[in-house]
Amino acid sequence: MDRVPKNSGWRLFVQTVIGRAYPRIIGLLREHSWFFFEVFLPVLSVAAYVFIYRAIGAADVFIGFVVMGGAMTAFWLNILWSMSSQMYWEKQTGNLALYIMAPNSLMAILLGMAFGGLFSTGLRALVITLAGSLLFDVHFEVANYLLLFAVFMLTMVALYGMGMMTASLFLLLNREAWHYANLAQEPVYLASGFYFPIKSLNFWVAAGASVIPLTLGLDAMRQLSFRGGVELGFLPVQTELAILAGLCVVFLIGARWLLSYMERLAVREGRLTDGRR
Amino acid sequence: MQATQPIEKRAAERGVSGRTFRAAAWLGWQIEANWTDPVIFFIYSVIKPLSGAAILVVMYSVITNANFEDPMFAYIYLGNAFYIYVAAVLTGVSWTVIDDREIYRMLKYIYIAPVHVPVYLLGRGFAKFAFGSLAVFITIVVGVFFLNLPLDLSLVNWPLFIVSLTMGIVMLAMMGLVLGSVMLLIVNNANFMGEAVAGALYLFSGAIFPLTVLPAWLQPVGYIAPISYWLELIRRALVGNIAQSFPTFAQFSNGQLLAILAGLTLLFTVLGFVVFRYCDHQARERGYIDRVTNF
Numbered sequence: 001m002d003r004v005p006k007n008s009g010w011r012l013f014v015q016t017v018i019g020r021a022y023p024r025i026i027g028l029l030r031e032h033s034w035f036f037f038e039v040f041l042p043v044l045s046v047a048a049y050v051f052i053y054r055a056i057g058a059a060d061v062f063i064g065f066v067v068m069g070g071a072m073t074a075f076w077l078n079i080l081w082s083m084s085s086q087m088y089w090e091k092q093t094g095n096l097a098l099y100i101m102a103p104n105s106l107m108a109i110l111l112g113m114a115f116g117g118l119f120s121t122g123l124r125a126l127v128i129t130l131a132g133s134l135l136f137d138v139h140f141e142v143a144n145y146l147l148l149f150a151v152f153m154l155t156m157v158a159l160y161g162m163g164m165m166t167a168s169l170f171l172l173l174n175r176e177a178w179h180y181a182n183l184a185q186e187p188v189y190l191a192s193g194f195y196f197p198i199k200s201l202n203f204w205v206a207a208g209a210s211v212i213p214l215t216l217g218l219d220a221m222r223q224l225s226f227r228g229g230v231e232l233g234f235l236p237v238q239t240e241l242a243i244l245a246g247l248c249v250v251f252l253i254g255a256r257w258l259l260s261y262m263e264r265l266a267v268r269e270g271r272l273t274d275g276r277r
Numbered sequence: 278m279q280a281t282q283p284i285e286k287r288a289a290e291r292g293v294s295g296r297t298f299r300a301a302a303w304l305g306w307q308i309e310a311n312w313t314d315p316v317i318f319f320i321y322s323v324i325k326p327l328s329g330a331a332i333l334v335v336m337y338s339v340i341t342n343a344n345f346e347d348p349m350f351a352y353i354y355l356g357n358a359f360y361i362y363v364a365a366v367l368t369g370v371s372w373t374v375i376d377d378r379e380i381y382r383m384l385k386y387i388y389i390a391p392v393h394v395p396v397y398l399l400g401r402g403f404a405k406f407a408f409g410s411l412a413v414f415i416t417i418v419v420g421v422f423f424l425n426l427p428l429d430l431s432l433v434n435w436p437l438f439i440v441s442l443t444m445g446i447v448m449l450a451m452m453g454l455v456l457g458s459v460m461l462l463i464v465n466n467a468n469f470m471g472e473a474v475a476g477a478l479y480l481f482s483g484a485i486f487p488l489t490v491l492p493a494w495l496q497p498v499g500y501i502a503p504i505s506y507w508l509e510l511i512r513r514a515l516v517g518n519i520a521q522s523f524p525t526f527a528q529f530s531n532g533q534l535l536a537i538l539a540g541l542t543l544l545f546t547v548l549g550f551v552v553f554r555y556c557d558h559q560a561r562e563r564g565y566i567d568r569v570t571n572f
Contacts, residue, residue, distance in 0.1 A: 037469040044476040048485060052333065055486035056349060058340045176312045183321055186328035195332055200339045 008103075016104040020112025021119070024082075028120050038074070039127045046070030046132050049195045061228045062196070064140070067132035068225065069194035071125040072218050075159060076188060078121040080181045083163030086113055088170045088177035096171075100267075106259055110167055114160035141227045147237065148224045154244040155217025161251030162213060168255070168262040172269075188212060193219065197232040206234055213247050216240040297392040301400025305369075308376070309404055326361050326412035327419060333357055333485065334424060345425045348522040352512065354426055356484040358416040359511050363478060363504060365409025366446060368471035370402030370453025374460045375468050378568070385567035395553045398457050402450050428515055437531060438514035441538060445507035448542040452503070454549035458556035462563075464570055478504050487523045503541040510534050 007015050028034065049066045090096040099109055132138065142148055170177050191209035192198065198206045198219050209215045220240040223233040234240075310318050333353055341347060377384040387397060420426035456474060460467045479485070481498045488499035499505050505526075512520040513531060521527075526534065560566055 031465065033466050037466050037473065041469065041473055041476050044473075044480050048476075048480045049336070051480070051486050051490050052336060052353065053340065055353075055490045056337060056340045058336075062340070179312060179321060183325060186325050186332070190328045190332050190335070196336050196339050200335055 012104055013108045016108035017112040017115060020109045021116035022112075024113065024116025024120050028123065034124075035127075038124050039131065042070050042073055042124075042128050043131050043135070045073070046128070047135070050132075050136050059228070060139070061226050061232070063136050064138045064226045065197065065222055065232075066195050067129060067136060067138050068222060069218060070132060071128040072214055073189065073194055074121050074125045074128060075156070076192075076194075076214060077185075078117045079159060079163040079166075080184055082117050083110075083113060083160065084166040084184075085170050085177050085181045087167050088173055091171075100263070106263060107164075107256055110164040110255065110259065113167075114164060117163075118156055118160060139227075140225050143224050147241075148221060151217060151220045151224065151237070151241060151244070154241065154248060155213050155221075158213035158244050158247040158251055159217070161248060161255055164255035165251050165258050168259040171262045171266045188214075191215070197222070197234070199232055199234045210243065211247075213244060213251075216243055220244075293391060294393045294396045297396045298400040298403070300392075301397045302403040305373075305401040305404025306407070308381075309408060322408055322411055323415045326358075326416050329361075330354065330357055330416050330419070346427075348519040350424075351427055351516050351519045352487065352523060353485050354420050354424070355417075355428075355512055355515060356508055358413050358420070359508060360479060360482075360484040360504075361412045361416065362406070362409050362446060363449060363484075364475050365405040365412070366402055366449040367453040367456065367478075368475050369405030369409075370398050370450055371456035371460055371471045372468075373398050373401040374457045376401075378566070379468075379570065382567075382569060388566050394557065395454055395550060398454060399450055402453055406446060406450075427519065432517070434514045434517060434531075437510065437535075440535065441507060441510035441514060444535075444538050444542045445504075445511070448503060448507065448538070448545050451542070451545035451549035455545065455552045458549070458553040461556045461560040461565060464568075467570075478502055481505075482508060483525060484508055488525045489523075503538075503545070506534055506537050506541065510538060 046066055046069075049070070050063050053062045053066065087096060090099065099106060133140070170180075173180065189195065191201075191205070192212050192215040193201065193206075193209075194214075198209065198215055201209070206215070216235070217240075219234045220237045223229040223237050235243075312318075313321070337343075337350055337353060338345075341350075344350070374384070377387060388394065417426070417428065421428050452474075453471075456470060460470055463470065481488075481491070481495070482502040482504040483499055484504070488496050488505065491499060509520065509526045509529075510531070513534075529537070
């Protein structure tokens with residue numbers, strides 16, 4: 001009888017990444033109700049903030065800022081609920097113990113979640129941007145497409161690196177995980193300037209919030225996409241790009257180290273199958 | 278002997294409902310609060326609503342150079358503060374279905390216990406109402422002390438405020454019961470339902486901007502949104518002079534608005550129990566009570 005070939009080493013790593021990314025991508029095609037809830041709801045929020053700006057007589061550039069910020073909320077929500085707290089959900093559904101027992105790397109599983117999440121959320125963000133731009137007549141004036149693409153990609157790598165890092169923290173949490181993820185929603189919308197230029201906040205508050213990659217990423221993308229965006233920018237785009245590159249390195253290395261540490265700690269304290277609700 | 282039986286039965290049912298409500302409210306309180314120590318819980322309870330309010334404050338101050346004296350600021354700030362009740366009560370009552378069916382997986386046990394299920398859902402929502410009240414209070418206190426929110430307690434129309442607030446909360450709870458009943462029958466994305474309704478009402482109820490800002494073809498949606506009338510009454514009670522600056526409901530007197538709110542509250546109360554009865558029956562027939570969908 002022929003034996004099924006078993007991958008190991010980097011082949012197993014890549015196979016795990018693809019295996020974990022697959023359900024997130026294919027889920028988009030199999031279950032279409034996401035379109036209503038994950039596009040319609042953010043568009044409602046965007047519309048509410050657009051109408052506030054209109055009620056107080058804001059310039060058109062702020063409407064564009066809101067649409068772009070609204071689209072980027074999709075990534076933050078994905079990081080919170082489908083990256084950081086994913087280990088908690090996996091624990092609740094009994095998958096986490098299987099992940100630990102399987103001969104693959106947890107880092108590969110997190111990378112797979114990140115790739116799958118990035119693809120599916122990117123699609124949602126694109127639809128939100130298109131819908132918001134059409135509904136509110138937003139005009140983009142992109143100064144440099146290549147730089148815009150570089151900023152977006154660095155933001156995403158840093159952001160998903162951060163998600164992978166915080167996911168390991170959630171290995172230790174139980175019922176409080178849901179509350180912590182919930183708590184990190186509105187405060188981050190505020191600190192990262194999803195609906196207003198981050199420059200409006202105190203310099204040190206904005207600098208502190210720059211630890212979250214979306215803060216500088218969003219600011220740089222706004223500077224590159226709208227006329228008048230540069231005047232409302234927090235730091236020069238090149239500086240923001242350099243900081244984002246630094247955050248990528250820090251978060252990816254941090255994710256690898258923290259995951260290994262937290263996994264050992266969770267095994268030692270018996271929390272991997274501890275599903276207290 | 279025979280004549281006394283229905284009276285005794287009704288009294289016993291009232292006893293069950295009262296016990297159910299108290300137990301559910303206590304359970305809701307425990308679920309919401311006992312995952313951490315009181316200090317962290319307090320911070321958790323106020324940070325989220327304060328951040329939501331702060332987003333609006335920053336947006337407003339960027340555009341108007343922090344002109345907090347303008348009536349528009351009080352309109353936005355108070356509307357947003359009281360909208361916390363919508364998320365807490367309406368979503369709170371309906372979310373109990375997800376909480377108990379999917380997360381704690383206790384709904385089936387609740388059903389076989391001698392409790393009145395709709396009253397149980399309302400009791401669970403009461404706990405969220407209590408936490409929501411704390412958030413509303415702190416948001417308003419921050420507004421008064423740090424942002425010059427023009428709220429003068431001696432000028433508040435207290436009877437109007439208390440009556441409108443009470444009716445509004447009852448209406449929200451009953452809307453939550455309608456939503457929760459529907460969620461008994463929903464398989465996918467039921468967890469988004471409360472958020473979808475609250476999000477739509479946030480946009481169309483004039484909570485954070487006057488309805489006249491909406492495009493003309495969308496304004497009728499605002500006029501049929503029950504929460505629009507409730508928020509208008511709250512504003513008139515708290516800052517009557519500022520509410521007059523926005524003519525959206527100027528054609529209605531306080532009495533007329535109260536009558537509309539009372540009518541809507543009654544409508545949703547009847548609707549809540551009728552819809553629950555239907556959905557509950559359907560859910561039992563289809564075997565949905567102990568179903569776990571993992572959302």
